Structures are given as C-alpha cells and as structure tokens.
Amino acid sequence: MVARRLIGVGLLLALLIPLAVAQSPDAPVASQPALGDSDRPASWKLVPSNLLSDQKRIWLYPRRLAHPRSWIAPAAILGTAVLLVAEADSPAASYFRRTSEFRGFDRVFTGKATALGMIALPASLYVAGLARKDSKMKSTVLLAGEAVLDSELLTIAAKDIDRRLYPASIPAPQGFTDTWFKTKGDWLRGSGSFPSGHTIAAFSIGTVIARRYGNHRWVPYAAYGAAALVGFSRLPLMSHYVSDVFMGSALGYSIARFAVLR
Numbered sequence: 001m002v003a004r005r006l007i008g009v010g011l012l013l014a015l016l017i018p019l020a021v022a023q024s025p026d027a028p029v030a031s032q033p034a035l036g037d038s039d040r041p042a043s044w045k046l047v048p049s050n051l052l053s054d055q056k057r058i059w060l061y062p063r064r065l066a067h068p069r070s071w072i073a074p075a076a077i078l079g080t081a082v083l084l085v086a087e088a089d090s091p092a093a094s095y096f097r098r099t100s101e102f103r104g105f106d107r108v109f110t111g112k113a114t115a116l117g118m119i120a121l122p123a124s125l126y127v128a129g130l131a132r133k134d135s136k137m138k139s140t141v142l143l144a145g146e147a148v149l150d151s152e153l154l155t156i157a158a159k160d161i162d163r164r165l166y167p168a169s170i171p172a173p174q175g176f177t178d179t180w181f182k183t184k185g186d187w188l189r190g191s192g193s194f195p196s197g198h199t200i201a202a203f204s205i206g207t208v209i210a211r212r213y214g215n216h217r218w219v220p221y222a223a224y225g226a227a228a229l230v231g232f233s234r235l236p237l238m239s240h241y242v243s244d245v246f247m248g249s250a251l252g253y254s255i256a257r258f259a260v261l262r
Helices: 002-020 044-059 061-066 068-087 089-098 103-108 111-132 135-162 197-212 218-233 242-261
Strands: none
Touching: 044 061, 044 135, 044 242, 068 089, 068 242, 089 242, 111 135, 111 197, 111 218, 135 197, 135 242, 197 218, 197 242, 218 242
C-alpha cells in the first residue's frame, strides 16, 4: 500500500516539477536576466494577458524535456520530495501532534494571520509606490500578484489530483503513511494538502521582491526568511507535511523567477 502511494506521488511530482521550472522555451538558462532585472511590463491592464502567457509557459514546459539539461533541476527536486514523503512526513507530523512546544508560536502565526500578512505587505508597498511615484515598486507588487495567481492555479490543480489528507484531519491513533487520494472537497479550492498553498504564495511574493531589489543585500534575506517562516508555520499547526512545504517553496520560487520574471 505504501509503495503504491509513493509511486503515485512520484508520478505526480514528475509531472509537476517540469511545469514549475518554466524557463523560456527559446532561451538557455545562461541567458536569464541579471539579478533584479526584468524586461516584462506590468500594469493592471496587462494582468490578464500576462497570466495567460505565464500559464502557457508553465503547462507547455514539457516540450523542453527533450533537452538533457532540462532534467537536472526537476530530478533534484523530485528526488528530495520523494525522500521527504518516504522518510520525513510521518515522523515530523507525529512529533508536531505530540508536542506542545509551539503553542505560543501557533497563536501568532495562524493560517489567517500569515495570509493577511501576505496581503498587507504587497498592499503597503503599492501604497508607498503611489505616494513616492515609484514605478518600480508598483510594478513589483503587480508582478508578485501575478506570481501568486500563477502559483495558486497550479496548486489547485495539484491538490485536486493528489487529494492528500491534511495532518490535522487524521485521528490521533492513526498514522500518516496512507494519506494520498483520500479527500473529497471543493475542487475550486483544491481538496488536498499537497503542495502548501500558503508556502507557494509566500515564496512567489518573496522571490519577486528578492530578485527585483537584490541590490539591497538585506532584502533577499528578509524576503526568503519571511517566506520560510510562513512555510514552517504550517507544520506545527498540523496543516501540512514537510514535503507539502518543500514543494510549495520550490514551485513558488520557480514560477516567480522563471515564468514571471523570466
């Protein structure tokens, strides 16, 4: 039973990872823009067309798999994710089920609080951009919003495929080894736990800000650190497994950097 579940998630990951590392089909990795650069225009009017373009790049990425170099990053992420599913998810979930060490942390970093934080940060940056007439700051917020929408569309599709049980939904005497293809829920929101929606959104926002303002050395540390904190917060809340959080971070980073910032 466990082996069959691992094979199933391995096949799912084999589909998802290439879609996430959505580099331009006609540009090699070495020609990616320099840190902080982006030749992509951003405005409210362009959001719909940008999203359509992004989704095309993401879902048509398998065309690049004919090139051997295209397998390197997906294979590394796939191997890590499968290893986490097999070796880390159950022990970590069992630990967070038993421990009371994170009760104070959980009261602060609730799912609602982190979601509101991910809305408040871009909103405050956009207001600051308007006040300062800073076009780069405003476009950064729009690009971050596009990255979140792109990532969440993929997340919904993945959750509806894997239908993985959330740790909190499993009764205490039961283990966490047989969790895949079990849930039934609203397909518009995604009915499974894999990957973490909070984490993918946090890393989508964090990557755009870190890449656009990488000339300030502290910005990438702050952006990725905050995103990692959001991802970790999903574990003691029993909202996600370690592999859910890992895949959310990988997908959020890849989509923001290669599909949105290009």
